[in-house]
């Protein structure tokens with residue numbers, strides 16, 4: 001039963017006079033639902049949007065590897081959620097969501113309970129169960145904090161190679177294991193190779209720097225298992241070319257401090273272990289009492305509604321991909337498309353119109369492969385190299401919120417490379 005029907009019946013409703021739409025999560029799904037709602041001309045004073053997120057910023061995750069590489073400053077990929085729109089119908093609350101009572105229509109947060117008429121769950125996903133011992137030091141690349149922590153850890157490897165460590169210890173120090181050869185794992189492996197070794201990763205010393213030995217571990221027989229075949233071959237060729245050691249068909253059994261136990265009794269010694277082995281739904285989703293898939297993601301109906309809860313919608317990495325007519329990737333692109341539909345369907349519910357169903361439109365995929373290069377598959381065409389990278393950044397330029405962020409991105413993409421070229425031509429030293 002929706003808000004209007006309840007009101008028409010004169011039944012008691014919290015916040016009578018306005019529909020309180022609460023969005024959980026200020027990532028891609030959450031902010032684009034808010035944007036669509038704020039621009040879809042619902043009559044003011046009859047509704048309000050409340051966005052709850054655990055930190056005050058939106059993070060533009062596809063640019064995380066650029067921060068890892070030092071090409072972009074961290075502040076360039078974040079935007080304050082409360083600065084996104086100035087509408088009096090838009091409110092931001094910074095708090096951690098700890099639970100949702102779908103029967104009582106209440107969200108529990110560290111800042112107190114929040115009631116709702118319509119709820120949107122866009123809290124994303126988290127790294128799955130990692131087979132690691134307590135003492136193991138693991139790195140991730142899922143958030144800005146993760147990337148900054150990883151960058152701080154690997155930067156000393158760029159220092160000169162004159163180390164007094166025994167050979168075996170030094171080798172372990174220089175070995176970086178990236179677990180999971182999905183798009184994020186490949187991007188991180190290539191970016192670290194480029195950053196630490198220049199163009200190559202041949203195990204020798206380059207320009208006075210100790211090179212890192214970057215190993216990419218994948219349990220299935222091929223990389224990019226959730227993507228089509230089109231990009232696999234060029235991605236594999238790139239990994240080979242830059243010297244990333246690719247171990248496919250290799251399962252990580254256990255990660256201890258500095259040691260990874262692999263299937264077949266093999267052992268890899270590495271001081272840096274980066275987990276990129278897939279995401280699962282948040283533990284919080286188990287407490288919702290609504291069906292989940294095997295990866296703890298929320299099962300939604302094709303309208304993105306939760307079954308049995310007509311006023312609750314979910315989208316983005318939080319939802320199971322099984323509900324739709326075509327496979328839906330866990331991507332910002334998918335979350336963006338779903339956000340438009342969720343906003344429309346909330347409006348349709350309020351106005352008692354039929355809901356629409358979600359159909360994903362693949363607009364193309366781009367895989368950055370370190371430095372200023374990428375591989376892209378767009379409308380059946382495969383691009384490889386700098387053009388693909390520029391294309392990706394042009395798309396991000398259009399999407400990233402905030403004028404300052406757009407200008408910083410433009411500077412990093414267009415102006416800095418031009419300045420570098422100019423310096424080279426004039427024989428001036430390059431900046432460190």
Ligand SMILES: Cc1cc2nc3c(=O)[nH]c(=O)nc-3n(C[C@H](O)[C@H](O)[C@H](O)COP(=O)(O)OP(=O)(O)OC[C@H]3O[C@@H](n4cnc5c(N)ncnc54)[C@H](O)[C@@H]3O)c2cc1C
Pocket residue numbers: 024025026027028029030052053054055058059061062063064065095096097098122123124125141142143184282284315316317318330331332333334335366
């Ligand atoms: C390194 C990297 C590169 C990527 N590159 C691309 C790319 O090039 N193209 C592409 O399409 N996709 C890319 N993606 C994937 C894309 O970023 C995600 O699919 C997308 O962010 C999913 O959006 P979402 O809204 O579902 O989740 P998120 O964007 O993760 O948003 C979830 C939000 O909820 C908040 N949150 C979580 N738990 C709580 C809680 N308990 N309480 C309060 N707030 C909470 C989080 O802080 C976050 O702000 C990349 C991802 C990564 C990590």
